[in-house]
Amino acid sequence: MKLLTYLHSGKENAGVLSKDGTSVFPFCSFGLPYNDMNSFIRDSGMSRLNELSQALESKTDGGVPFSEIKLLAPIPQPAQDVICLGVNFLAHAQESARYKKEVFEQDRAAAVYFSKRVDRAVATGDEIDGHFDIVDSLDYEAELAVVIGRDARDVSEQDVFSYILGYTVMNDVSARNLQTRHKQWYFGKSLDGFAPMGPWIVTEEEFDRPPVLSVQSRVNGEVRQNSTTGLFITSIESAVSELSQGMTLKAGTIISMGTPAGVGMGFDPPKFLKPGDVVECEVEKIGTLRNTIQ
Incomplete structure (x- = not known):
């Protein structure tokens, strides 16, 4: 089931995509x-x-043609900062160390967490x-993002998936010069517009546990x-x-699980983004997030 936020007749609304993808039911x-x-996630979310899903099977009225809407990010204004995992793929950890001229930590024992405003x-x-x-070194990072569906506190790894509403795609856009200059990631990851997300949330029951999905970006x-x-170093369950x-991870919390190798800074010379570039981030069974650099 796909949950989405959209604009129709000048009004923002949220709902469910029909099974055939031709209409949206608020x-x-x-x-x-x-x-x-x-509001849906906070007050209802997983309990509904x-x-x-059952109602959608026979739903025939009250829909809006998909062709008449404009998709928005599924959660246009997250209630909290997005929690991100850094260097959660081995090959990306290696390319990141090369770019920053740091010693690669082969046996890093703990996950790296940071927040994105x-x-x-x-x-x-x-x-x-x-x-x-x-910004002189704009970069892309295709990632799978986890959306928490109910308040989670002291959850065992075995119970994690019962707290997950679903998954979406995120591009963790990054300003490498700011990230490097300040020796931490918050500012360089948090400029306005640096959180493309979508096209929708696909609910958790549509996936295996854990989901093993291809992640791809194209420029x-x-x-x-x-x-x-x-190839996650730190799994969804562990994180x-x-x-x-x-x-407490409040309902609606978004956790972005890290990006694989192939970001702009990983090339020699680097392939950073420039105005007019079209970036596509795709995660299997979810969809493609497509944006143009301004």
């Missing part, structure tokens, strides 16, 4: 009083998924502001990243369980 057409994804998530089809007045049609979530120890 949550209100199922008798649910929500017109935004944050089975009901929604999101003013408003960028939808597929929209432009990414490159902030080229302060102007050239494949740059091509890997699989089966969610560990983060929930002593810290």
Whole structure:
């Protein structure tokens, strides 16, 4: 089941994509009083998924033609910073160390977590502001993002998937010069427009546990990243369980699971983004996030 946020007749709304992908049913057409994804997840979320899925099977009225809507990011304004995993693929960890001229830590024991501030998530089809007045090394990172569906605290690895609403695609856009200059990642990852997300959330029951999915990025049609979530260093189960120890992951929390090798800084010379470039980030069984650099 695909949950999405969209614009129709000048009004922002949230709902479910029909099985055949030709129409969108707002949550209100199922008798649910929500017109935004944050409210749906916070107040209802996982407890209504089975009901929604069953109702969708026979749903024929109350829909809006997909051709008449504009897709927005599934959660346009996350309630909290996005939690990100750094260097969660071995090959990306190696290319990152080369670029920064650091010693590669072969036996890193613990996950690297950082946060990404999101003013408003960028939808597929929209432009990414490159902030080229302060950025000279704009980069892309295709990632699988996990959306938590109910408050999670002290969750065991065995129970993690019962807390996951679903998955979406994220491009962890990064300003490498800011990231390197400040010796941490928050500023260089958090400029306005640096969180493209979408095209929708695909609910967790559509996937194996854990999901092993191809992750790919393309720039102007050239494949740059091509890997699989089966190569995560820190698994979804481990990350969610560990983060929930002593810290409550509120419903609606987004955890972006890290990017594979092939980012711009990994090439010699680097292949950073420039105005007019078209970046596509694709995760198997979810979809493609396509944006143009402004």
